[in-house]
Amino acid sequence: MFSDPERLSGRRQPQVEIRHAADLVVQLSTSLQRKPDVVDFGTVFTDHMLSVEWNANGGWQTPLIRPFGDLSLHPACSALHYAVELFEGLKVYRGDDKRLRLFRPLLNMERMSKSAKRACLPAFDQSELLGCIKRLIEIDQDWVPHLGSGCLYIRPTFIGTEPSLGVKKPNRALLYVIMCQAGSYFNTELSLWADPKYTRAWKGGTGDCKMGGNYGGTLFAQQEAGSYDCQQVLWLYGEDHQITEGGTMNIFLHWINEDGDEELATPPLDGIILPGVTRQSILDLARKWDEFKVSERYLTMGQLCSALKQQRLKEMFGSGTACRICRIGSIVYEEKVQNSQNSSSWDKSLSSNLLRINFALFQHGRSPSDWTYLV
Structure with missing residues (x-):
């Protein structure tokens, strides 16, 4: 075989x-x-x-x-x-x-x-x-x-x-x-605990591979996240507190960036980030739409907090095979709760559009697609 x-x-x-x-x-x-x-x-x-x-x-x-x-x-x-x-x-x-x-x-x-x-x-x-x-x-x-x-x-x-x-x-x-x-992996908007004292992956490690050790080693930090009333960990890396992954998900920010441009941004595949299939699909779709800037670039908690303070963040969400697409509702960072969603309806959000309109079309055969493999 x-x-x-x-x-x-x-x-x-x-x-x-x-x-x-x-x-x-x-x-x-x-x-x-x-x-x-x-x-x-x-x-x-x-x-x-x-x-x-x-x-x-x-x-x-x-x-x-x-x-x-x-x-x-x-x-x-x-x-x-x-x-x-x-x-x-x-x-x-x-x-x-x-x-x-x-x-x-x-x-x-x-x-x-x-x-x-x-x-x-x-x-x-x-x-x-x-x-x-x-x-x-x-x-x-x-x-x-x-x-x-x-x-x-x-x-x-x-x-x-x-x-x-x-x-x-x-x-x-x-x-x-x-x-x-x-069944459902997550049932509600997620709350994340961000603290740099725990690291999910590092340069030269196996963070870009799907190995069990990458997951078992996260359980202790997830337990501590629960003590802050958070469901998962927002994993940070480096002295500038780079955003990497959320729980077992790839992370996306849909925002107005520092230059005033509407952008969908996600951390790059630099050996720390798992190359998710859903992640790649989101990037492929967004680039095909050509409605806003699509970037794979480093993102820090400082940039996120600034965007939240200035009300530039439209939406933050995670993606993965198990959860598909899941909104991030709040983040606990430096002992403060940061609400990561604005007042707009989820039905009108980018994540809703991706999840309910596009993936549903492809996965359930409602639209011709070379992304599907017939059994």
């Missing part, structure tokens, strides 16, 4: 043929679950999962779709001890025409490939993995909601399974994909 990095470099030939999505082995569950109507995000999983093993001697093995169930891992597994692991997140939607659509999944495959390289995990064929995911969706397609704006969340996961306590590149790995019902 997947390519072998050592084969590609010419150092050696794999001992088995490269597997393809057509080689999938399918073991169907004999006991299907009842599908609940309303669930919390990430708590109820579909009936089947995809898994494929890799080892340095044999390369990629035959991909398998089997009933959803526990993994069996060696106690010294490198993913458990040294966080040699990564994941992705994408969604499948049911269109008005009843067809199932993925939203820009090749961007997820590219990001997953980049993360795998950074984690010293083996290379894989992105199109073949996407083909296997498509087959998994087809098998569990009844889990995709038939009504409303609901969807099914897909979580490809890639872990090192080296059964050794040595800190080294793993000789064994497991790639698996699970899917769950996707």
